[in-house]
Amino acid sequence: MATNQWWASESFWRKTAIWVTGGSFVVLMLLTMDTLSQISTGTTRVPAYSVINHRIEYKFDEQRRVQVPVIGVKEPLFGKELSEEEAEALVKLGKLTTQAKNCMNCHTLLGNGAYYAPDLTKSWLDQYWGTSEIREVQMVEFIKDPSDKLHNSMGRRMPKLGITDEEARGVVAFLKWMSSIDTNGFPYNFKSIEQEN
């Protein structure tokens, strides 16, 4: 009978299932350890929070053939240079605010979330904000009360979510920091805001 063949036997597949699962999990753990070390804060892929003291650009890299974030000259957010601790506190306030206001159920962050509103990964660099001089103020004002601001031709608007001035500054800091993360070229072919010297 064919059922006596080793490849059709229950015990062979049980053992295979156990070994394959265990093996895959061990490989995943090893990769996780390596990845976490490469994406912890303050690495080349995920810069320290004090990166918000600098200009951040998104430039085409000839070797990788995608755009990558480039950390430029000193350009402190809101004109005030922050220590590492102060920067972390501000970005943390911003990240907590994005969670508390449920941003991810309209927007995507790093491409993950909902698709009702634009991706926020490089929103700090978006041309929507006009010029880099007025960007910070525009962003804070928009986040605090977007309901009466210009959005798009469709009438789709962001609601007023009770975000305070301090929280809005935190969100902008978080967005600026997020734009410095090396996302392997996502989003692709992005057209960045003008940032002159």
Next chain:
Amino acid sequence: MATPGICDSANLNGGQKLAVKYFTVAITLFGAQVLFGLLAGLQYLMPDFLYGVLDFSVNRMVHINALVVWMLYGFLGSVYWLLEEESQHEVVGLKLGNLIFWVLTSAVTVVVLVYLLVQVGPGKESTIWLINEGREYIEAPRWADIGIVVSVLVVFYNVAATFSKGRYTGIAGVLVLDMLALFGIYLAGMFYTTNISIDQYWWWWVIHLWVEATWEVMVACIMAYGLMKVLGVRRKIVETWLYIEVALMFGSGILGLGHHYFWIGTPEYWFSIGGFFSALEPIPLVAMVVHAVFDAGARHAKNSNHPTMAWLIAHAFGNFFGAGVWGFMHTLPQINLYTHGTQWSASHGHLAFFGAYATIIIAMFYLAVQKWRGDVWMSGELPGNGWKWKWSLGLLNLGMVGMTVSMLVSGYVQSQIERAIEGSSWIGYFAAQAHPWFTQGMWWRELFGVMFAVGFVLLVWDLVTIGRGEKRTLVPATSET
């Protein structure tokens, strides 16, 4: 034995009585999912609809949370349903199991009310603990997370202990280990970090390793039980298949996690790992189709419960197309660069969750109703030729396929205009969203959503009426064991 045709709990064993409670909440939440999906879909077309009252973010959150919770309830119910038959032993902690059901259900109710009435909070950790964690799919606040973990530990204890005292079958072994993994993985989503790359890294552990690994194995167990039940397939065959499926699913799915690690700050080696293993992910789903269709064909589709059998077959194909084909279509990084975070994902998400999970839980609902009414006849020649279950099957599946294709059309427009041409800027995003081809897709999605909702109403109507007053009893599937 009670009179056939009447819902009588004397027809059920202890675990099954509890399962019916889980199923009742599951189908209620399924209804909530459909309702809030329709509201959110309508907001794409009429952005001022409920603006500032129930914003898109709220509707969408309830839509996807109802989804996750009703499926978990469906799984827990299914496990309790098969537990005593499979182990040939009474559930060891049934009272505790009942208590936990009420605790969990109260917690879910409070969470939903807070979502709807409080919605958002200040940018503090207290909001994450009390109102909303703000992370897609696992928005439940931390207090509820802890409640969920405690509850599922009780369920796990009940399952593991019952099998240990009774008969420890192959299905039991897979189920116990799978539940341990399923619940353990949830812990990876229960912490706050400011570093969004690390946040998303662990977030995907929960989402992916649930949906594309442990949930798949869970439904493979349910499928094994279901095929034995309605077709009378030999245990040795379904259990061998189950091991094959576990090997293929975990072998491809665990490292297939890599396809979520292309763009979140993680290193480039995930391109090859994620691309390769996720390309393998459809294989177990093909195996499942072969398994279900072959077994049904080998018995000339003679079975003891037609609606269940139909939904099991819908599951096999839905899982293959929704999770397998629609997933693979945009899983390679070279394509995903343009499709990640667009309506492609929504299209895939809809067909996959429905095809892989909703279908098989509905199959279990029918199995439950049949036994609850006293093992009534549910094969051919039902009153009205079984039009209700057939129409709801048709409307739900057509509605879902329609929504999926509509969103895919919109997704093509979005990845072309927003991503490829306009360079992913906000202007590009809005240019795509306002494009007639895109909005057309959104209109069709809503229409098919209404079709789906009609199918849902019919399903509920059928579940409460099928077998009522039926005097014929079931002819058990000829078992070959």
